[in-house]
Amino acid sequence: MSNPLDGARARGAGHQHAGRGGEPVEQVVERLAAAGIDVVRVAYPDLIGTERARDVLVERLPAVMEHGLAFCRAVYHTTPQGDVVPLPEGLGAGLPDIRVVPDLATLAPLPWEPGVAHCLGDAFEPHVTDPCPEGPREVLRRVVAALGETGLTAVAGPELEYFLCEPDPQSPTGWRRYGDAPGNVYVAGRKGDPDGHLLSTLRHLKDYGIGATMGNHEFCGGQFEINLDHSEAVDAADRAFRFKAAVKEIARTGGRLATFMAKPFNDEGGSGFHVHLSLCDQTGHNVLAGEQDEHGLSATARHAVAGVLAHAPALAALFNPTINSYKRFGPDTLAPWLIDWGLDNRSAMVRIPPERGAGTRLEVRLGDATANPYLGIAGLVAAAHLGIRDKLECPAPLEGYGYDAERSPLLPADLPSALDALDADTDLTTVLGEPFVRAFLTYKRDEVERFQRYVTDWEFREYAYHL
Secondary structure, eight states: OOOTTGGGOOTTOOOOSTTSSSOOHHHHHHHHHHTTOOEEEEEEEOTTOOEEEEEEEGGGHHHHHHHOEEEEGGGGGBOTTSOBOOOTTTGGGTSOEEEEEEOGGGOEEOTTSTTEEEEEEEEEOTTSSOBOTTOHHHHHHHHHHHHHTTTOEEEEEEEEEEEEEEEOTTSTTSEEETTOOTTOTTBOSTTTOTTOHHHHHHHHHHHHTSOEEEEEEOSSTTEEEEEEOOEEHHHHHHHHHHHHHHHHHHHHHTTOEEEOOSOOOTTSOOOEEEEEEEEEOTTSOBTTBOTTSGGGBOHHHHHHHHHHHHTHHHHHHHHSOSTGGGGSOSTTSSSOOBOOEEESOTTSSEEEOSOOGGGOOEEEEEEETTSOHHHHHHHHHHHHHHHHHTTOOOOOOBOSOOOOTTTSOBOOSSHHHHHHHHHHOHHHHHHHOHHHHHHHHHHHHHHHHHHHHSOOHHHHHHHTTTO
């Protein structure tokens, strides 16, 4: 199905207002109405990548474009349980507003919700045109701009895994894995997907126009992966953010739960967020390619790899941002817990796939699926940029199976250690923006404190009877 709003879209252009490279908002409204759309859902990511949104009647869109939508700034700092973390910019300032302006270049109809179009929004300070500094989309734009000053553009390809669950009143969590059976590793069809969830989701995502290309049942029971095409970094993060929200919404329409939690089950592995990264110059040439260089990698590629390795402890805070994230790591999990790189080696943190020339890229396997795509990609691009800027040199590539702590340094083993590493990495925090980093660290350290005070089921089972 073609997108009836294609005339209003310019993928990756990042337009914030009608008339800036796009149609006047009045024409957009006419186009929406002609397509049978009477509601626009304006959405933006909070610090942890949760979609925050408001539904706007289409006839109100011109006024919204002029004045924006007021949201309480503390929404950025609200926990998954609805508690507001006391940040100075939010609760400490008396819960002030931000102003969210629709980015009309991102309008797309929701195939699973007739009459509704989805639109990303950009967050601004309430009375000025300054972007909100802790807004994840703005953080990534800041990093992309820093890289752009060197004449380079980052191209990213996101890969995300998730578990699909169905209700189970007998389960302690209320959910069990959908279609759970052992050995359905990289299969398609009804063997591992008895109700055709993957096909239905793929078709919806195709009509949604976010660059979904293919998918399969993943390694674990009830786990799926859907691949997204590569594009400029901000657009890639936009599509990954929308992908996660879409998969969860599509699952809800069938009474199921799609979760991108890093490791939701003790008896299965976790879900990853891998990012393929390449860098292009102003002519579109992939500067990571070096046909005459060792391993077919240019000096720029080696510097970029070295930057990712050097800043990996801090990147863990962005790519592995929850308490649960660190339960995904460990030997034989194919989730990296060492800081290393290798040539077509899936046991390395940074894998260089075998394609060369225009296809030369880094596959950074550090992340899990709970990562906010904007922040993970921002951290990755910033680290590569710093490696290139400082002409860092990487060690020899990993040979063989890589889970040997005698050969490579370890990543942080828990969230507090990763947060401390991010706090200490002044070069990276400068590129990301100090106001954002301060807000992120405060929010996440509050999460750690809340967890440390919480009595878990494991503790009761372990201690209550015998002690």
